[in-house]
Amino acid sequence: MMDTLTRHLPALLVAIPLLAAFTMPLVGRAGNAARSAWVVLGALLTSLVGLALACRVFTGGTVLYVFGAAAPHVPLPMDSGGIPIRIIFQIDALGALMVVIASLASLAIAIYSVSAEARQSGKDGFYSMLFLLVAGILGMVSTGDLFNFFVFLEISSLAGAGLVAYRIDKGEAVEAGLKYALLSTVGALSVLMAIGILFAQYNALNIATLASRLQFTRLDMVALVLLAVPLAMKCGAVPMHFWTPDSYTTAPSSITALLVVSSQASLYGLFRILFTLYGDLLQFSWSTFGWFLIVLGVLSSFIGVTMAIPQKDVKRLMAYHAVSQTGYMLLGVGVGLAVLGNAEALAAYGKTAMAGGLFHIINHAMYKGLLFLTAGAIFYRTGTRNLNKLGGLGHTMPWTMVFFMIGALAIAGIPPFNGFASKLLIYESVFRFSPFLSIIAMVVSILTLASFVKVFHSMFMGAPRAEFAQAREVPRPMIAGMALLALVVVVTGLVPQAFVDRMISPAVEALVDRAGYISAILGGN
Amino acid sequence: MNMTKIVRTTADLFYPFCLIFGLYVVLHGHLTPGGGFQGGAVMATGAALLIVSRSYAGIIQRIRKNAMKLCEAVGLLMFLVAGLSGLLLGGSFLHNRLAGAGGLFGESVAFGANPGVLNTAGLIPILNIAVGIEVLGGLTVILLYMLSGVNKEEPAS
Amino acid sequence: MITRLLLAFPFLAVAILLLIGLGALLFKRNLIKMLMGLSLMESAVNLFLVATGYRQDGAAPIFTNVPSTHMVLPTVQALTLTAIVIGVATSAMMLSFAMVIYKKYGTVDIRKIRKLNG
Numbered sequence: 001m002m003d004t005l006t007r008h009l010p011a012l013l014v015a016i017p018l019l020a021a022f023t024m025p026l027v028g029r030a031g032n033a034a035r036s037a038w039v040v041l042g043a044l045l046t047s048l049v050g051l052a053l054a055c056r057v058f059t060g061g062t063v064l065y066v067f068g069a070a071a072p073h074v075p076l077p078m079d080s081g082g083i084p085i086r087i088i089f090q091i092d093a094l095g096a097l098m099v100v101i102a103s104l105a106s107l108a109i110a111i112y113s114v115s116a117e118a119r120q121s122g123k124d125g126f127y128s129m130l131f132l133l134v135a136g137i138l139g140m141v142s143t144g145d146l147f148n149f150f151v152f153l154e155i156s157s158l159a160g161a162g163l164v165a166y167r168i169d170k171g172e173a174v175e176a177g178l179k180y181a182l183l184s185t186v187g188a189l190s191v192l193m194a195i196g197i198l199f200a201q202y203n204a205l206n207i208a209t210l211a212s213r214l215q216f217t218r219l220d221m222v223a224l225v226l227l228a229v230p231l232a233m234k235c236g237a238v239p240m241h242f243w244t245p246d247s248y249t250t251a252p253s254s255i256t257a258l259l260v261v262s263s264q265a266s267l268y269g270l271f272r273i274l275f276t277l278y279g280d281l282l283q284f285s286w287s288t289f290g291w292f293l294i295v296l297g298v299l300s301s302f303i304g305v306t307m308a309i310p311q312k313d314v315k316r317l318m319a320y321h322a323v324s325q326t327g328y329m330l331l332g333v334g335v336g337l338a339v340l341g342n343a344e345a346l347a348a349y350g351k352t353a354m355a356g357g358l359f360h361i362i363n364h365a366m367y368k369g370l371l372f373l374t375a376g377a378i379f380y381r382t383g384t385r386n387l388n389k390l391g392g393l394g395h396t397m398p399w400t401m402v403f404f405m406i407g408a409l410a411i412a413g414i415p416p417f418n419g420f421a422s423k424l425l426i427y428e429s430v431f432r433f434s435p436f437l438s439i440i441a442m443v444v445s446i447l448t449l450a451s452f453v454k455v456f457h458s459m460f461m462g463a464p465r466a467e468f469a470q471a472r473e474v475p476r477p478m479i480a481g482m483a484l485l486a487l488v489v490v491v492t493g494l495v496p497q498a499f500v501d502r503m504i505s506p507a508v509e510a511l512v513d514r515a516g517y518i519s520a521i522l523g524g525n
Numbered sequence: 526m527n528m529t530k531i532v533r534t535t536a537d538l539f540y541p542f543c544l545i546f547g548l549y550v551v552l553h554g555h556l557t558p559g560g561g562f563q564g565g566a567v568m569a570t571g572a573a574l575l576i577v578s579r580s581y582a583g584i585i586q587r588i589r590k591n592a593m594k595l596c597e598a599v600g601l602l603m604f605l606v607a608g609l610s611g612l613l614l615g616g617s618f619l620h621n622r623l624a625g626a627g628g629l630f631g632e633s634v635a636f637g638a639n640p641g642v643l644n645t646a647g648l649i650p651i652l653n654i655a656v657g658i659e660v661l662g663g664l665t666v667i668l669l670y671m672l673s674g675v676n677k678e679e680p681a682s
Numbered sequence: 683m684i685t686r687l688l689l690a691f692p693f694l695a696v697a698i699l700l701l702i703g704l705g706a707l708l709f710k711r712n713l714i715k716m717l718m719g720l721s722l723m724e725s726a727v728n729l730f731l732v733a734t735g736y737r738q739d740g741a742a743p744i745f746t747n748v749p750s751t752h753m754v755l756p757t758v759q760a761l762t763l764t765a766i767v768i769g770v771a772t773s774a775m776m777l778s779f780a781m782v783i784y785k786k787y788g789t790v791d792i793r794k795i796r797k798l799n800g
Binding site: 015 | 594612618
C-alpha cells in the first residue's frame with residue numbers, strides 16, 4: 001500500500017488539488033465549516049505529497065512518471081520503438097526544489113485564506129480556482145513535456161486572472177485581472193507558436209527527446225526568442241512588468257502570495273528552456289544569452305526598487321519589491337549562464353552564482369509571501385492600504401508587527417535571516433565576474449532596506465490612531481499561516497549551509513547537467 | 526423580451542436534434558472526428574438556441590443554473606475517477622485497462638478497412654462522455670450568466 | 683514553383699491573420715474589439731499548428747477505413763484542439779470581465795478604464 005502510494009506520487013501531486021477543486025462546489029453546499037475543513041485537508045494532503053516526492057528525489061535521484069502506461073517508471077516500453085510516446089513527468093533536483101516551495105506556500109496560504117476570506121461571498125469559486133492555481137503551478141514544475149508545460153501555464157494564468165478579479169465590488173480588481181489575462185494570453189500564444197515550430201521540425205514534444213534532436217537552425221533561434229520572452233514577462237522582468245503592480249495590489253493578499261510562487265514557476269520554465277532544452281547549443285554565444293539574463297536582472301532590481309520608494313499603497317510597494325527581487329535571481333543565474341562554457345570560471349564562481357540565484361527563489365517566495373500576508377492582515381483589520389492613513393498599529397497588533405519585522409529584515413538581507421545567505425552568495429560570485437554589477441546589487445539592497453524602514457515606521461510606530469482603536473489582532477488561522485512562513489524564513493536563515501548542501505547544490509548540478517536529463521529518459525531505464 | 530412565436534417554435538423543434546447530434550459526436554469520438562469537447566459544444570449550442578429565442582426570465586425556469594453546475598461537477602469528477610481507476614488497478618494514471626479486455630468497452634477493432642465498432646478503445650469513450658457532460662454544463666452556465674446581464678444597462682456614476 | 687507557393691499559402695494566411703489580430707489588439711480603443719483581435723490571433727496560431735501537419739499525398743488520420751497508411755500528423759490536431767478549448771475558456775472569462783467593467787465604469791473605452799496607475 002505504501003509502496004503503491006510512493007510509486008504514484010507524481011500523479012497524486014496533480015490529481016489531489018484537481019480533486020479538491022472539482023469537489024468544492026459539492027462540499028460547499030454543506031456549509032462554511034465543511035468547506036474550510038475540506039480546503040485545509042486538501043492543502044495538507046497536497047503539501048505532504050509534494051514534500052514526500054521532494055524527499056524521494058533528493059535522496060534517490062530523478063523521478064519519472066509515465067502517464068497512461070502499464071508501468072509508470074518505464075519511459076521506453078517494448079513496443080514504442082525507442083521513442084518516449086507518452087506524457088512523462090520528470091522531476092529532478094531543481095523541480096523538487098520548486099515543488100517544496102509550492103507545497104509550503106500553498107499550505108500557509110490555504111490556512112490563511114480560511115479566515116481571511118470568511119466574510120466574502122462566492123467562496124466556492126474562490127477555493128476551486130485556488131486549487132486549480134496550485135495544480136497548475138505543481139504541474140508546471142514537474143512536467144517533462146513541452147506542450148504539457150504550456151497547458152499548465154495556461155491553467156495557472158486563467159486561474160490566477162480569475163482570482164485577481166475576485167473582489168468585483170470596486171471594479172479596479174477586474175481591470176487588473178483583465179490586464180493580467182490579456183498579457184498572459186498573448187504570451188501563451190507566442191509559446192504555443194514556438195512549440196509548433198519545434199514540433200514541426202523534430203516531431204517530438206518531450207523535452208529530453210527534443211534536446212537530443214535539436215540542431216540550432218534559424219527557426220530554432222526564432223523559437224528560442226518566442227519561448228524566452230513570454231516566460232520572462234510572466235515572471236515580471238522589467239520591460240514587461242507592468243501587469244505586476246496592478247495585479248498584486250488588487251488581488252486578495254493570500255492570492256498575491258500564490259501569484260509570486262506562480263511567477264517563479266515561470267522563472268523555472270525559463271531556466272529549463274535555456275539550460276536543458278537549448279543548453280550546449282548556445283555555445284557560440286554563451287555570454288550573449290547570459291548577458292541577456294544579467295541585463296534583465298539588473299534593470300529589474302534597479303527599476304523595481306526606485307519605483308517602490310515613492311509608493312503610498314503598501315501592497316503596490318511590495319509588488320515593486322517583488323519585481324526587484326526577481327532581478328536578483330535573474331542576475332545570479334545569468335552570471336552562471338554567461339560562464340557556462342568556461343569550466344574553471346564555472347567551478348570558481350559560476351556555480352556559486354547559480355546557487356545564490358536558486359536559493360534566492362525559495363527565500364523570496366517565503367519572505368515575500370509573509371510580507372503580503374501581513375499586509376493582508378492589516379487590511380483585514382483596518383480596511384485601508386494607504387500608508388498615510390495607517391499608523392500606530394504596533395500597540396494593538398503585536399504578532400503582525402513581529403512577522404512584518406521578520407519579513408522586512410529578510411528582504412533587506414540582514415543576518416540571521418535567509419535573505420542574507422542568498423544575497424551573500426550572489427554578491428561574492430558576481431563580484432568576481434564583474435565588480436560593477438555587484439555594486440549595483442548592493443545599492444539596491446540598501447534602497448530596499450530604506451524603503452521597508454519607512455513602511456515599518458509609518459505602519460506600526462507612532463501613537464495609535466483613533467479610528468483603529470478597535471483593530472485587535474487577527475484571527476488564529478491567519479496567524480498560523482504567517483507563522484509557518486516565518487518559521488521557514490528563520491530556519492533557513494539560521495542554518496543556510498545545510499540547505500545549500502542538501503537542496504540547492506543538487507539543483508544547480510541538475511540544471512547544468514543536460515546530458516543527465518536526456519539520458520534519464522533516452523538512455524534506457 | 527421574447528422573439529416571435531415562429532422563432533420560438535422552430536427553436537423548440539430544433540433543440541432535440543441538436544442534443545442528439547451532440548450525443549452522436551460524443552459517443553463516436555474514437556471512430557470519427559469529434560469527441561468530448563466538440564460534442565459538448567454542439568449540445569450547448571442547442572441550449573443556446575433556446576436561450577436566444579426566449580428572454581432570460583422565460584428560460585431560467587427550464588434550464589436551471591444549479592442543474593448545469595451539477596452537470597459540470599459530475600463530468601469533472603467522472604473524468605478524475607476514471608483516471609484514478611487506472612492508478613488503483615495497477616498501471617499508472619489514465620492507464621487504459623479496458624482496452625482489449627472484452628466487455629462493455631473492451632473489444633479491439635479489426636485491422637483493415639471497416640467502419641469500426643462502438644464499444645472499442647477501452648477508457649476513451651468513458652472519458653469522452655465525461656468531458657461531453659462537463660462541457661455541456663460549463664458552456665450553458667457561461668451562456669446563462671452572460672444572458673442575465675442583458676437589458677440591465679445602468680452605468681455606474 | 684506554383685506548388686511551393688500553394689504549399690506555403692497556409693503560412694501566409696497565418697501571417698495575415700496575426701497581423702490583423704495584432705492591429706486590432708493594439709489600435710482599437712473598444713475593449714470588445716480588442717478581444718476580437720485576440721480571438722483572431724488565437725485562430726491564426728491554431729491554423730499554423732494544423733498547417734504544419736500536412737504531408738504530401740497524406741490521408742486523414744483515421745485508423746479504420748483508411749486507403750493507405752500515409753497520413754497527415756494527428757498529434758498537431760490534438761494540440762490544436764487543446765488550444766481551441768483554452769481559447770474558449772479565455773474568451774469567456776475576458777468577456778465576463780468586460781461585462782463587469784461596463785457595469786462598474788459605465789464605459790468600455792480603454793482610455794477611460796485607467797483607475798490604477800503609478
